[in-house]
Amino acid sequence: xxxxxxxxxxxxxxxxxxxxxxxxxxxxxxxxxxxxxxxxxxxxxxxxxxxxxxxxxxxxxxxxxxxxxxxxxxxxxxxxxxxxxxxxxxxxxxxxxxxxxxxxxxxxxxxxxxxxxxxxxxxxxxxxxxxxxxxxxxxxxxxxxxxxxxxxxxxxxxxxxxxxxxxxxxxxxxxxxxxxxxxxxxxxxxxxxxxxxxxxxxxxxxxxxxxxxxxxxxxxxxxxxxxxxxxxxxxxxxxxxxxxxxxxxxxxxxxxxxxxxxxxxxxxxxxxxxxxxxxxxxxxxxxxxxxxxxxxxxxxxxxxxxxxxxxxxxxxxxxxxxxxxxxxxxxxxxxxxxxxxxxxxxxxxxxxxxxxxxxxxxxxxxxxxxxxxxxxxxx
Numbered sequence: 121x122x123x124x125x126x127x128x129x130x131x132x133x134x135x136x137x138x139x140x141x142x143x144x145x146x147x148x149x150x151x152x153x154x155x156x157x158x159x160x161x162x163x164x165x166x167x168x169x170x171x172x173x174x175x176x177x178x179x180x181x182x183x184x185x186x187x188x189x190x191x192x193x194x195x196x197x198x199x200x201x202x203x204x205x206x207x208x209x210x211x212x213x214x215x216x217x218x219x220x221x222x223x224x225x226x227x228x229x230x231x232x233x234x235x236x237x238x239x240x241x242x243x244x245x246x247x248x249x250x251x252x253x254x255x256x257x258x259x260x261x262x263x264x265x266x267x268x269x270x271x272x273x274x275x276x277x278x279x280x281x282x283x284x285x286x287x288x289x290x291x292x293x294x295x296x297x298x299x300x301x302x303x304x305x306x307x308x309x310x311x312x313x314x315x316x317x318x319x320x321x322x323x324x325x326x327x328x329x330x331x332x333x334x335x336x337x338x339x340x341x342x343x344x345x346x347x348x349x350x351x352x353x354x355x356x357x358x359x360x361x362x363x364x365x366x367x368x369x370x371x372x373x374x375x376x377x378x379x380x381x382x383x384x385x386x387x388x389x390x391x392x393x394x395x396x397x398x399x400x401x402x403x404x405x406x407x408x409x410x411x412x413x414x415x416x417x418x419x420x421x422x423x424x425x426x427x428x429x430x431x432x433x434x435x436x437x438x439x440x441x442x443x444x445x446x447x448x449x450x451x452x453x454x455x456x457x458x459x460x461x462x463x464x465x466x467x468x469x470x471x472x473x474x475x476x477x478x479x480x481x482x483x484x485x486x487x488x489x490x491x492x493x494x495x496x497x498x499x
Contacts, residue, residue: 124383125150126349126358128393131327132342134175134184139346143188143323146348149392156321156350159197161261164234165189166319168268168283169204171336171477172219178328178340181266183221185325185346189264190229202226203234203256204286205293213237236289246312251296257287257317265319265352269329269359271338271404273470273483274303275310277360277370278335280322280352284314294448297469306469307371314352314372315381322355323348331402337479344396353382354389361386362395365403430472431484432458443472443481 127149131142147153157163167181175182186202193200202225206216213235217223226233236254244251244258257263267283275282285293300306324347332338349355353376357367367373367384377384432443437458444452444459451465452472458480473481 124349124351124354124389126347126351126354126389126391128391128395129346130344130393130396131346132344134182134327136184136187139182139184139327140188140191142346143185143348144192146323146346146393147192147321150348150350153192153196153321156264157193157196157198157262161198162259163193163198163200163262163264164256164260165193165200165202165264165266166257166283166286167202167204167222167266168270168278168286168325169206169216169220169222170286171206171475172216173336173477174219175221176340178268178330179270179336180220181268181325182327183225185266185323185327186222187225187229189266189323190225190231193264194229198262200229201232201234201256201260203236203239203254205236205254205289206286236287239289241289244316246316247308249309249312251309251313251316252288252292253313253317254287254289262321263317263319265322266325267322268325269343269363271331271334271402273333273335273404273473275307275370275372276303276404277356277365277372279324279359280319280349280355281314281372281376282310284317284319284352285310287317288313291446291448294446294469294471296448297471298448298467301467301469304371304375307375310372311375311379311381314376315379318381319352321348321350322352324355324359326359333404333473333483336474337476337482339402341398341401343398351382351389353377353384357382357384358386358389358391358395363398363401363403428483428485429463429466429468430461430470430481432461433480433482434458436478436480438478438480440477442475442477446471446475 127146129142129145173179240255241252267279272278326343326345330338331341360367
């Protein structure tokens with residue numbers, strides 16, 4: 121039986137030389153890049169490019185991590201390319217690439233940037249569900265997954281497994297939210313997409329992650345590590361464990377483990393290096409357990425009565441309508457001075473909160489929700 125390896129290299133800065141060393145050390149510890157990539161391979165580097173946000177905001181994979189991996193891929197004689205699809209409307213991809221720092225890195229390293237929105241899709245089926253996957257993801261020889269450690273309001277946690285959701289182009293991702301109102305329903309789809317596109321290697325940007333109301337409205341959190349593994353599930357479960365979360369309380373971890381897609385038992389993972397002690401990482405409230413008691417057929421109706429629902433702060437909102445365009449069920453309508461929710465249609469997927477560039481969307485909570493939250497631990 122092949123041993124499941126997770127390696128950790130400490131790195132407290134995004135200085136390119138320091139990051140390059142940390143990335144190389146992490147990959148070398150699990151067999152070196154030549155164990156995953158051969159000369160001439162077409163290698164898709166898949167970062168997290170959720171929004172057009174600067175690297176300092178800790179929402180996207182930092183460009184120095186991407187550059188370090190590009191350099192390693194070239195060193196073994198392979199051909200790197202970088203591709204991802206943002207979480208919402210993706211008009212003007214060059215703006216996303218420029219603001220996140222990826223355009224500069226790819227221009228300097230002469231690396232192709234792939235626009236998933238224009239590259240076509242393959243229709244792929246798993247467990248009776250049909251998914252649209254960007255063609256370059258399937259056509260490449262190797263996928264190197266570059267997630268960032270972040271919390272997530274719907275899925276609790278986003279890292280290696282959830283990052284592969286970005287292989288679905290554009291607003292098709294929000295359509296899948298509409299099909300899956302419960303956390304476990306959505307996690308099933310996330311795991312399906314991961315299983316269809318399993319990366320050969322994962323290198324995690326854990327230098328500065330995000331806690332609180334992630335994946336975009338939380339707080340940058342210094343963690344100080346680069347991690348590497350060929351097992352995405354093991355990585356996610358190990359990181360959750362180190363940050364004080366029972367890995368099996370994260371639906372995507374549990375489902376992927378049950379389906380045999382990776383090692384979810386932390387005791388079975390051989391860890392090389394040390395994860396720093398972090399005892400103040402803030403997880404979102406674990407309401408998923410409560411929601412799982414509710415049949416999917418009535419989950420939508422319950423959200424009208426017991427709710428944690430998105431709301432808009434009029435003092436912050438610029439009326440850019442990104443939330444309107446990102447909503448998979450058209451529960452937001454354009455209005456002045458701010459967009460207006462039609463809560464009867466809302467499925468509480470929090471796409472609007474995830475995609476708001478100004479952090480103007482926040483979670484408003486009913487009295488019942490607040491009461492239940494008092495008895496629902498975040499871990």
